[in-house]
Every structure is written in structure tokens, then in C-alpha cells.
Amino acid sequence: MKVMYIKKGEYQGSEMTIGNVYEVIGVEADYYRIIDDNNEPFLYSPLQFKIIDPKQPDFWVTEKGEDGESYSYPFSWLKEGYFEDFHDNNKSVIKHFWSECERLYEITKNV
Numbered sequence: 001m002k003v004m005y006i007k008k009g010e011y012q013g014s015e016m017t018i019g020n021v022y023e024v025i026g027v028e029a030d031y032y033r034i035i036d037d038n039n040e041p042f043l044y045s046p047l048q049f050k051i052i053d054p055k056q057p058d059f060w061v062t063e064k065g066e067d068g069e070s071y072s073y074p075f076s077w078l079k080e081g082y083f084e085d086f087h088d089n090n091k092s093v094i095k096h097f098w099s100e101c102e103r104l105y106e107i108t109k110n111v
Helices: 082-087 091-105
Strands: 002-005 021-028 031-035 041-044 049-053 060-064 070-074
Touching (some): 082 091
Antiparallel strands (some): 002 021
């Protein structure tokens, strides 16, 4: 799934570039998980994007929350607390995440 970033959120800095196309690597509570320009996999409101290619990857597993919201990720990322562990600098989760990004999305961490 590919989207074009068209507007900043209320509390955002310059983590994304207006007009750039980004790969959606997952959906969490109907928000898009995207690797921003700082190599961080954050959630963004779908209202900030124009959909360029709506096709979701075949390897996504989709679950519904209690209120009907969607959660779609590669299976290994659906583990509760996965992205919290990533942002808490859990080295094994970070290594696993980037390995899966390269394998599934052909996305490598920019250094």
C-alpha cells in the first residue's frame, strides 16, 4: 500500500516530506504505520495522505479490535507490545524489525 503525504498533523515536526510517497508497513487502529524520514516506524492519521496504491500486501494478517478498528501487519509484528519494545530500544526487536522490512518490503534502514 502506497500513500502520498499531503499535510502535517497538529503536533508534527518535519519527520515527513509533503509530496513524498511512502510505503504503509501496517495499520494499527486504522492509523497507518510508516517509516518516516528519520527511519522511525510511527503511526499517522490516514487523513494526512492520498492513497496512491490501495493494494495491501498478501502477507498482512488483519484483526479487528473491540470497536471494529483494523490491525494489519506481518504476523510477527502483531505481538502485543512489539512497537512499544521497538521504541523502548529493545535491540532484538529492532534487529528483527529491520530484517523483516528488508525481506518483506525491500526497505533498508537509511544511515
